[in-house]
Amino acid sequence: xxxxxxxxxxxxxxxxxxxxxxxxxxxNHRYMYWYRQDPGHxxxxxxxxxxxxxxxxxEVSDGYSVSRSKTEDxxxxxxxxxxxxxxxxxxxxxxxxxAGAYEQYFGPGTRLTVT
Amino acid sequence: QKEVEQNSGPLSVPEGxxxxxxxxxxxxxxxxxxxxxxxxxxxxxxxxSIYSNGxxxxxxxxxxxxxxxxxxxxxxxxxxxxxxxxYLCAVRTSGGFKTIFxxxxxxxxxx
Numbered sequence: 001x002x003x004x005x006x007x008x009x010x011x012x013x014x015x016x017x018x019x020x021x022x023x024x025x026x027x028n029h030r031y032m033y034w035y036r037q038d039p040g041h042x043x044x045x046x047x048x049x050x051x052x053x054x055x056x057x058x059e060v061s062d063g064y065s066v067s068r069s070k071t072e073d074x075x076x077x078x079x080x081x082x083x084x085x086x087x088x089x090x091x092x093x094x095x096x097x098x099a100g101a102y103e104q105y106f107g108p109g110t111r112l113t114v115t
Numbered sequence: 116q117k118e119v120e121q122n123s124g125p126l127s128v129p130e131g132x133x134x135x136x137x138x139x140x141x142x143x144x145x146x147x148x149x150x151x152x153x154x155x156x157x158x159x160x161x162x163x164s165i166y167s168n169g170x171x172x173x174x175x176x177x178x179x180x181x182x183x184x185x186x187x188x189x190x191x192x193x194x195x196x197x198x199x200x201x202y203l204c205a206v207r208t209s210g211g212f213k214t215i216f217x218x219x220x221x222x223x224x225x226x
Contacts, residue, residue: 104161106159
């Protein structure tokens with residue numbers, strides 16, 4: 001497995017509380033991604049990062065923010081959790097699309113329940 | 116129209132048979148195509164990538180790409196019960212770093 005860890009692996013939180021999920025990689029890959037996976041929707045991109053302090057939005061970014069202060073860490077924050085954000089969250093990494101390396105490798109996931 | 120479409124299944128095949136999984140995509144400029152396997156409760160695992168028209172073989176897996184028809188498929192030969200999983204098709208769209216995932220096809224291999 002690629003050296004990707006996510007924490008926490010499971011979390012239950014209440015509506016309106018902020019939540020931060022962490023992705024940590026040991027592969028020194030430049031690109032990092034946050035996806036959510038819901039039944040019937042597949043994987044949907046929330047935000048991605050193309051370098052330290054360089055981030056951009058994906059297709060379902062509303063209600064989420066990200067930060068990347070180090071190459072190895074990419075944080076996803078739910079500013080005020082809602083029940084619609086109950087999902088499984090996956091972090092992924094890739095080397096550098098500019099170098100022709102488009103394959104993404106996934107972390108183990110975080111199951112988040114918002115009550 | 117979804118950007119990447121897969122039949123949700125389930126697709127059921129007997130052990131030892133060939134499983135054929137199909138995927139269509141809408142962005143004609145797409146250049147990179149991937150197949151991931153996802154066991155229940157686990158994360159997606161990359162099994163094949165294909166960039167050029169034609170077939171690409173890796174062990175029991177063969178990916179087939181037809182850009183003119185905007186179609187990519189995955190064949191699994193000598194299917195095993197351990198191949199039972201959801202298979203995700205992913206397509207990197209033109210003009211950026213965005214990769215779009217299909218919702219997946221569930222495969223059951225019966226012993």
